[in-house]
Amino acid sequence: MSDAAVLIVGAGIAGATLAVLLADAGVPVTLIDHRPSPPAPTSGQPLDARVSAIHAAAVGLYERLGVWSRLPAGRQAPFGRIEVWDAGSAGRIGFDSAQVGQPWLGRIVENRSLLAALHGRLREMSAAGVLAPATLADWRVDERGLTAGLGDGRELTAQLLVAADGAASPLRERAGLACVHDDFGQSALVCHVATEHAHADTARQRFLPTGPLAFLPLADGRCSIVWSTNPGEAQRLAQLPEEAFARELAGAFDHRLGAVTAVDERRVIPLRGLEAERYLGPRLALLGDAAHVVHPLAGLGANLGIGDAAALAHQLVRAHRSGRDLGWVETLRPYERGRRSENLPVVQAIRGLQRLFRADNAPLRALRGFGLLAVDRIGPLKRLLTAAACGLTDPALRA
Ligand SMILES: Cc1cc2nc3c(=O)[nH]c(=O)nc-3n(C[C@H](O)[C@H](O)[C@H](O)COP(=O)(O)OP(=O)(O)OC[C@H]3O[C@@H](n4cnc5c(N)ncnc54)[C@H](O)[C@@H]3O)c2cc1C
Missing domain, CATH: 3.50.50.60 (FAD/NAD(P)-binding domain)
Known part of the structure; x- marks a missing residue:
């Protein structure tokens, strides 16, 4: 070279x-x-x-x-x-x-x-x-x-x-x-979820006392979530059984998109x-x-x-x-x-x-x-x- x-x-x-x-x-x-x-991702790759x-x-x-x-x-x-x-x-x-x-x-x-x-x-x-x-x-x-x-x-x-x-x-x-340096004292839990109601090409964010929770619209109709909260809580949420997590997530989001009907792999990122x-x-x-x-x-x-x-x-x-x-x-x-x-x-x-x-x-x-x-x-x-x-x-x- x-x-x-x-x-x-x-x-x-x-x-x-x-x-x-x-x-x-x-x-x-x-x-x-x-x-x-x-x-480049192959077609059909999640x-x-x-x-x-x-x-x-x-x-x-x-x-x-x-x-x-x-x-x-x-x-x-x-x-x-x-x-x-x-x-x-x-x-x-x-x-x-x-x-x-x-x-x-x-x-x-x-x-x-x-x-x-x-x-x-x-x-x-x-x-x-x-x-x-x-x-x-x-x-x-x-x-x-x-x-x-x-x-x-x-x-x-x-x-x-x-x-x-x-x-x-x-x-x-x-x-x-x-x-x-700025320690936010938070981690972000990220994953993709399916919801009862359509996202209508809208990015949404609810500010909770523990941190913001965002739902971003994906091409396949699901949403990508970024849930920022204290690190211990993020780990707890990541380890919850899928159904319990879906219920907590929908509640934390004010049921704005109805029920959360499917949850992908969850990942926690320190912020x-x-x-x-x-x-x-x-x-x-x-x-x-x-x-x-x-x-x-x-x-x-x-x-x-x-x-x-x-x-x-x-x-x-x-x-x-x-x-x-x-x-x-x-x-x-x-x-x-x-x-x-x-x-x-x-x-x-x-x-x-x-x-x-x-x-x-x-x-x-x-x-x-x-x-x-x-x-x-x-x-x-x-x-x-x-x-x-x-x-x-x-x-x-x-x-
Ligand atoms: C949960 C979350 C959600 C986010 N959402 C958004 C969003 O919606 N919109 C937005 O604009 N931003 C978003 N961000 C921020 C965004 O992800 C980052 O700002 C962006 O990826 C940083 O890009 P970068 O190229 O500067 O650094 P990085 O992506 O960290 O890339 C650094 C590169 O350097 C390489 N590297 C490191 N050390 C070495 C070394 N010693 N030798 C050689 N290579 C090295 C790494 O392998 C890597 O490829 C989000 C961040 C988080 C955590």
């Missing part, structure tokens, strides 16, 4: 999206991951428990890059409405894609199908190389570039190293980039948040969950990483075309400045929401109820929030 201008470690949604964006613009890029590239709500602006980006058309129809589905309500007050709010003239707000997609589509697209691109499985053992930088040593003894040179290696980011840790104080080190840029991890209540983590990828690609493609060094701090600073000012308010707003909805005292419950109903009635504010739900407010994703 010839050496690349950019070496990306971590082929999750953020890293693989950046690789496609760069290769699409002719910037030589190598993507490495310690896990093998995900194979839908994996991990799915994501990808907003309309990110779907638009994937359409332009020739990624979205690779997704099998049964593994992604649109949602046109969002309904949110509070168990502790009369507060409720709804969003509809028609409010911003869009056919839908976003699409629920199986994570492994999206990854397989990204990797399939990369295989067609002559500017992209993928090494998976492969590990980065170490790297050293000088004024001309960086040299990366792989676990198998090979060496690669590049101008920039991108850490897209997830929340635990070994690269971020090794570079000594500090983070503010922790973080925000890196800097996104840049010497010839190093953080991307996606390596830079920020948010609570899944807003379904935004992957979307923020896709926005990061678009913003970083924008700077790198410009620098490549004008012959500038891609690892130069002046090339990268607009990325850090732009994305931190875009991501930080989102991280803080989600943290604030998570705390507000867990607070169980009467004045705060009343404030929540009043606030949700008020926002629901203020047309311009609601349109702005609906546009944000579609990703239309992220400057990096404007077509």
Whole structure:
């Protein structure tokens, strides 16, 4: 393999999206991951428990890059409405894609199908190389570039190293980039369920005192649930017999979709948040969950990483075309400045929401109820929030 201008470690949604964006613009890029590239799911293979709500602006980006058309129809589905309500007050709010003239707000997609589509697209691109499985053992930088040593003894040179290696980011840790950590004190139980009533292409979330419970609409008529609650309770729910779990789940969801009639394999994922104080080190840029991890209540983590990828690609493609060094701090600073000012308010707003909805005292419950109903009635504010739900407010994703 010839050496690349950019070496990306971590082929999750953020890293693989950046690789496609760069290769699409002719910037030589190598993507490495310690896990093998995900194979495309075979027809009839059950839908994996991990799915994501990808907003309309990110779907638009994937359409332009020739990624979205690779997704099998049964593994992604649109949602046109969002309904949110509070168990502790009369507060409720709804969003509809028609409010911003869009056919839908976003699409629920199986994570492994999206990854397989990204990797399939990369295989067609002559500017992209993928090494998976492969590990980065170490790297050293000088004024001309960086040299990366792989676990198998090979060496690669590049101008920039991108850490897209997830929340635990070994690269971020090794570079000594500090983070503010947030222990939500919650785990998310995820699984797919069938319900008595149709989901009507609507994503729904009920805020319980223990955490939010979301039902996301799937292409096969079932819903994917994300039930965030304290870790002990999540384990208890995961171990309940199927019928008892179905009864508790339907009750916790206010029977909004009637009875829960079938339950798939349940999985429990611990939830922790973080925000890196800097996104840049010497010839190093953080991307996606390596830079920020948010609570899944807003379904935004992957979307923020896709926005990061678009913003970083924008700077790198410009620098490549004008012959500038891609690892130069002046090339990268607009990325850090732009994305931190875009991501930080989102991280803080989600943290604030998570705390507000867990607070169980009467004045705060009343404030929540009043606030949700008020926002629901203020047309311009609601349109702005609906546009944000579609990703239309992220400057990096404007077509
Ligand atoms: C329950 C739940 C529901 C969610 N729902 C949504 C949603 O609806 N919408 C949304 O936008 N977001 C959602 N998210 C958030 C979303 O899943 C993450 O933000 C997103 O997957 C992060 O992508 P990433 O590429 O940054 O990191 P990751 O997906 O963690 O990818 C990191 C990659 O780096 C690789 N790696 C790690 N270490 C090394 C190493 N040392 N060497 C080489 N490779 C390495 C890993 O193998 C992996 O492939 C949800 C999260 C949870 C927990």
